[in-house]
Amino acid sequence: xSQSTLRWGIIGGGLMGREFAAALGRWFALVxxxxxxxSLVAVCDLNPAAREWFxxxxxxxxxxxxADELLSNPDVDAVYIALPHNLHQEFYLxxxxxxxxxxxxxxxxxxxxxxxxxxxxxARLNRFVRCSSEIPFFPGxxxxxxxxxxxxxxxxxxxxxxxxxxxSSDLDASKPANWKRQNQTCGENGVLNDLGMHVAHLPLRLxxxxxxxxxxxxKGYATRPDGRGGExxxxxxxxxxxxxDVEIExxxxxxxxxxxxxxPTETNTWFFEALGTQGGVRFSTKQPKTLYRFQNGSEQSWxxxxxxxxxxxxTVTGGIFEFGFPDSILQMLAAFAAExxxxxxxxxxxxTPDEAVASQRVWGAALQSYEQKRAVEMES
Numbered sequence: 001x002s003q004s005t006l007r008w009g010i011i012g013g014g015l016m017g018r019e020f021a022a023a024l025g026r027w028f029a030l031v032x033x034x035x036x037x038x039s040l041v042a043v044c045d046l047n048p049a050a051r052e053w054f055x056x057x058x059x060x061x062x063x064x065x066x067a068d069e070l071l072s073n074p075d076v077d078a079v080y081i082a083l084p085h086n087l088h089q090e091f092y093l094x095x096x097x098x099x100x101x102x103x104x105x106x107x108x109x110x111x112x113x114x115x116x117x118x119x120x121x122x123a124r125l126n127r128f129v130r131c132s133s134e135i136p137f138f139p140g141x142x143x144x145x146x147x148x149x150x151x152x153x154x155x156x157x158x159x160x161x162x163x164x165x166x167x168s169s170d171l172d173a174s175k176p177a178n179w180k181r182q183n184q185t186c187g188e189n190g191v192l193n194d195l196g197m198h199v200a201h202l203p204l205r206l207x208x209x210x211x212x213x214x215x216x217x218x219k220g221y222a223t224r225p226d227g228r229g230g231e232x233x234x235x236x237x238x239x240x241x242x243x244x245d246v247e248i249e250x251x252x253x254x255x256x257x258x259x260x261x262x263x264p265t266e267t268n269t270w271f272f273e274a275l276g277t278q279g280g281v282r283f284s285t286k287q288p289k290t291l292y293r294f295q296n297g298s299e300q301s302w303x304x305x306x307x308x309x310x311x312x313x314x315t316v317t318g319g320i321f322e323f324g325f326p327d328s329i330l331q332m333l334a335a336f337a338a339e340x341x342x343x344x345x346x347x348x349x350x351x352t353p354d355e356a357v358a359s360q361r362v363w364g365a366a367l368q369s370y371e372q373k374r375a376v377e378m379e380s
Contacts, residue, residue: 005037006337009062009070009100011091012082013045013054016105016132020080021057023329029315030334034343038333044070067091071098078128078340081105084185085193089114092129096121101128103336106197107363108356110187115360119353128340130350133201135165135270137331137348139307139323140283140291141202144272145348147281147293148206156278156296158248161208163273164258165198166266170220170238177224181234190217190237192363195259198270200359201351203246208255209358210244214375215366217241220262238262242366243375268325289322312347313338 008024010017024040042062043054051063064070071079071094078101081091088109095102102122108131109115122129135141152158169175179185180194187193203209218239226232242257260266271284280294282302291305309321313334317327338344351359365376 005039006340007039007041007075007077009042009044009073009076009079010040010054010082011044011067011070011079011095012105013043013047013050014082016082017043017045017050017080018053019326019329020082020333021054023326023333025057026326026330027333029317030330031314031316032334032338034341035313035334035337036341038337042070042073042076067094071095071100076100078103078336084179085110085187086185089117092118093121096125096127096129099125099127101340102130103333103350104129104131104356106132106351106356107187107189107193107360108197108351108353109360110193111189112357112360112364115353115357119357122353129353130336130339131197131353131356132332133197133351134325134328134332135198135285136201137312137328137335138270138283138285138288139310139312140285140288141270141272142312142348143291143305143307144274144281144283145202145205148274151279152249154279155274155276155281157251158253158274158276161203161246161253161255161274162258162271163199163203163256164260164269164271165195166258166260166263166269166271167195168261168263168266170261171264173221174225176227177232177234181224181236182232183235186236188236188367189360189363190219191240191259191261192237192366194236194261196240196257196363197351197356197359199257199259200362201355202272203255203257204351204355204358205348208246208248210242210246210255210362210365210378211252211380212245212375212377213362213365213369214243215240215369216243217366217370218262240366242362244362288324 039059080103217237220238223231239260244255246255273282282292292302308319369376
């Protein structure tokens with residue numbers, strides 16, 4: 001590790017804030033000498049119980065209920081902000097104007113206007129900003145990206161692309177509603193705001209921005225328990241299928257993006273498949289060690305490759321072991337630190353502000369498509 005230390009603050013100490021802290025606690029497992037050291041020094045949350053959890057982190061010297069106090073701390077270089085979508089613009093701008101770099105949570109603002117405002121302010125202030133999307137840092141997802149970046153021509157004409165993120169927790173009608181189930185806090189994009197960045201990250205990084213979008217959207221339960229003995233309305237979209245056209249090597253290719261909170265039996269399953277006339281590649285977190293490669297010939301076959309734990313940013317963990325969600329967060333944070341320090345090279349990076357804005361344009365087209373019951377052309 002280099003001698004300088006990237007000193008982090010967290011605003012929002014819920015589930016992802018704790019996962020972030022846990023990943024930083026394993027920073028020493030990274031063996032890349034070009035990376036800076038990193039530590040968590042400050043935490044902000046309105047909930048006393050959430051703040052109390054972080055007292056177990058020995059590097060934390062500031063625990064506060066005030067975001068302004070944290071942002072005025074000169075010992076904080078960068079801030080991870082994990083708040084409901086309706087608060088993104090306000091707190092991202094606060095952090096930028098306090099001269100902090102920002103790791104933003106998806107969707108980078110509740111809507112397109114918010115995302116554009118944050119992106120433009122970050123550029124004006126020359127701050128380093130990236131948006132969270134950890135699942136594409138799984139070794140299998142990284143091999144998909146490397147294959148499609150370096151071997152696309154060998155796959156022949158691309159026939160179709162499928163990418164998606166499914167989970168099933170919302171099938172439980174007794175599950176209390178949270179802020180992600182209401183447009184006021186999640187945004188009218190619903191599940192697109194919630195899960196969409198996971199799905200869009202890899203295609204957008206490959207330059208596969210949809211040119212036309214046709215959307216099928218579904219809502220689940222109209223009401224849920226409110227956690228206080230009553231019921232509350234749930235008005236967000238729970239499932240979304242986006243049927244897109246994308247141009248690849250001069251050909252229009254069908255590409256389907258799937259985002260579902262009502263997907264029976266699924267527990268955070270991310271998948272990506274690109275199929276061509278001469279080859280293909282497929283990966284799913286349902287089988288996290290296995291990459292599938294399609295080969296065409298006298299006999300067609302999908303060949304399984306056992307990947308193990310070989311990650312983009314090498315760690316002390318042996319390559320024969322299985323990679324998991326906490327590892328993907330560590331890899332994502334390493335990508336942030338590396339790119340911020342100018343040492344990312346040709347490795348896969350986090351979602352850029354421009355990519356976050358591009359995803360919001362797709363979500364806007366999807367809502368327009370559903371309302372008008374037609375395919376919507378994307379603005380170039």
